[in-house]
Amino acid sequence: MPAPTLGEVTAFSSLPVREVRLRPGVEQVGWPFTLGPVAQLAAEGLELSELTILVGENGVGKSTIVEAIAMAYGLNAEGGSTNFQHSSRPSESGLHEHLQLTRGLARSKWGYFLRAETMHGLLTYLEEHPSPADPERPYHEYSHGQAFRELLTTKLGHMAGRGGFLVLDEPEAGLSLLSQIALANQLRELRSDGIQVLLATHSPILAAIPAAQLIELDETGFEPRRWDQLLTVALYRRFLADPGYFGLD
Template sequence: MARTPHRWTDGLAARRVERNPFVDAPDPGAWPSTLPAIRQLLDEGLDLAACTVLVGENGSGKSTLVEALAMAAGMNAEGGSTGARYSTYAAESPLHEWIRVVRDGGAPRWGYFVRAETMHGLFTYLATTASGGNDPDFHELSHGESFTALLGTRRFAGEGLFVLDEPEAGLSFGAQLHLVAELTAMSRRPRTQVVVATHSPVVAAIPGALVLELGEHGIRPTSWAELEVVEHHRLFLQDPRRYLRHVVDDLD
């Protein structure tokens, strides 16, 4: 993948992700290096922008990639800030051990990782630590409400690297628009960077984002309008039966 010019004054905490030359190269047959997107990352490296959106089908490697990025940057596999340490079930891939994060000079080292599948554990962790002293009771809120409330805390107000895995889960259309507005504003702050993995054409529409599509082809930069998920949603809304007749047997 062609590299973008570096502007070290941007202060990005993850300018580039690449294989760590100081560790043994992973076995090409070992998961997740068998995924085309991960193989490309290890072979060529990956340049990131102030806002990068990863889109792809289930199993394409986008969640694996953002998990490894967050862990290589010092964040907890199940979510939380840099330095958070808790675990409910260890299921992370070894990819974080194979890569390194290249930072801009003077970039902040603080970051925050949120993933939809482990948010319940994150909220339990926050409720039992001093860092959550001024928080609402996230467990008393719906999934969408709790995520929106988390975005409104001081954790997302400053500089750093913010990594989000499928943040649209549980969010209504209106809440997704609010999320896009928040992430856009964050990515425009100095020394602040956002990396998002998503299935949502709404979230993928963050203005100014570098959009990367993952699949059997590996990783390729594209535009929002050219994403497969955007085209499928557009066609489905025009004529749902075009898709439903392939999965529902008794349509008239």
């Protein structure tokens, strides 16, 4: 019997989100469609795996795409779950309104969005509005990295056994190298809990998670990559070998 094609596999996928496309008839004018990766997403769509990692320089559109997918799924723009209504200063694009998510056969529609940019506001909201399922926690008494790890561990505990969609935007902010390694190992183990992860990062450590689908973004669009093909990996290697190459001498 011949092996199933990619289309046949994804048609019966159990992932919460297996593909992202632009809704038909959307007028692609102005920002964020001027971003190369957003324009390519609009033209070709984007298939997601169990763990999809977007990598690229500042300003190419990683956060814009991740944020839009999270919001199209029903997650709060500034972080939190599908039930969160917290908002401080709206800055998101309207891209989410034009996206069409193809969902798999996942039993759970629950999800959570964590982003470095709005973490302080989310932690404040959680402290002021503790839920019965999530006892009051003094997040602001921790360091940024400790608070992030505590929050992520708590939310993953809620998702364990029932699956869901976890979206992370630059979670390495505030994390030491060892904490990034711990996070990478934590994310690697989520497959066994049926949790799908979409991650935007600059970190070559997080990008090294085994079996992740790596997608590198630049001004022109996006391409699948191996870890050793990523520009961020090459730059880190060059810097560690010779900081003087970058003028630090």
